[in-house]
Amino acid sequence: MWSFTRRLLSVGVPPLGGPTPTQPPKGGTPTISTWLGTLSLLITPVLPTVAFAIPVDERAAIEADLMEPITLKLKNRNTVTGNAIRVSEEQIQIATAEGAGEIIFTFQTDAISEISVPGESYKSVATEWMLAGNTEDALELMSMLYAQRGPLLPLLPASESHFFTYYVDLVLNSPKPARAIAIIQTLRPQIEHPAALRALDDSTLKSYQTLELYEQAVPLAEVWVARRKPFGESALGYYVLGAARLRSEAYEEALDLALRPIVFASPIPTDHLAECYAVAIGAALGLRERSYAATLFKEMQTRGFEWPVQNRSLQATLKEISQYIQDHEDIPESH
Structure with missing residues (x-):
């Protein structure tokens, strides 16, 4: 069934003049949803309300890179690429463009062997900016990285959560320091290394004291x-x-x-x-x-x-x- 208002595709029923939806990789269950606003779901809600420090053109290029699809490598050796729209410890939903709409595949997390997330090089850039004292640009870039990777942290290696402990300190010194508490609550279940835990404990204590x-x-x-x-x-x-x-x-x-x-x-x-x-x-x-x-x-x-x-x-x-x-x-x- 085809609807011009919601732009939905129905499994097994192609839109008028459109292609038949592809079959999902083994291990995934297809469902259907709208394409409108899919990419912005990851970025917009979690960015802090601050004036942009990074030049507009450079920021647009970074956002475009971070909005690139992620890739799931499944244990059955199949691969699926798309944008993550819902993540939990048990499941992940990936939206893949199909004609004028999208198909959403739902995978159990224990069926996934590896997740590749675009924009890895920007982590090094953020670190360099922090070390150079360029805190405004570093905060903005870390905000974009956290918006992109935050929902995926339960499924990513612990090193990803360790990296964002630096983000907590940047947020504490920003105009919106209260956000540090929410970030800490997201990061803590993912961190195991003793040194990283001590650093997060310090950030937690500092957050409460600062606030x-x-x-x-x-x-x-x-x-x-x-x-x-x-x-x-x-x-x-x-x-x-x-x-x-x-x-x-x-x-x-x-x-x-x-x-x-x-x-x-x-x-x-x-x-x-x-x-x-x-x-x-x-x-x-x-x-x-x-x-x-x-x-x-x-x-x-x-x-x-x-x-x-x-x-x-x-x-x-x-x-x-x-x-x-x-x-x-x-x-x-x-x-």
Whole structure:
């Protein structure tokens, strides 16, 4: 049956003057649907609402490449090419153009031996842009890659999910940081490598802290501190937990937590050490140890750390310590 409004093809009944629909590869079950908007289903809903950073022509070329069909290699050695429109852990549906419409093949995932997704080279481009500090372009390209590959992640190798842990950090520093939580929830079931899991745990904790979801952040920080050493590559958990103690005016606990990674810091840069300094300074001020707070502040500056402006609750601390130092020019140097 042929309909001009929905442009549907019926299995076994060709459109007037059109070809007979091809038989599906073994292992796939054909169904029928509309061709309109098939490709846009993968891209449009999950892109963040940001101004485009990549030049229009270049972006159009990238989108065209990413919209190319994927290829399924089946265990029975058959191959089918098309656009994925629905994916679950058990099934994948592939839309293949047929005349003026399309045929959708449904495959059980255990019948698939390999999935080839176009645009692999763009992952290297995104990485290069991130390393070069070109974060706006990197965020936009990673958004397109995630829109293309995100629905397929349950069926792709774990390395694909590992790659997108970098995307979480880009989103956290974007105008739409709340999207990081949804991305993490998608990625976590696909990640197995211990190092990648630690990186995702850090991103999760950072997301809650950045979004000021402290009820979720504090329990994660407690687990983080229990499992990590203060002389590691990151002081994130000590910062989050110390900041929580500072907000509750438990100043001695806050100072102790914040000082641990500062005391044990190695010559290797430690992430979130600046935040620990800020918490320690706030705790010292809370304990009326203003001279010590000033010493910590000058030490922080000497080591080249900038005040963490993303934490709004610490801005009052910066104002107070800056005023104190201005009023007391004879603050002793730190040792």
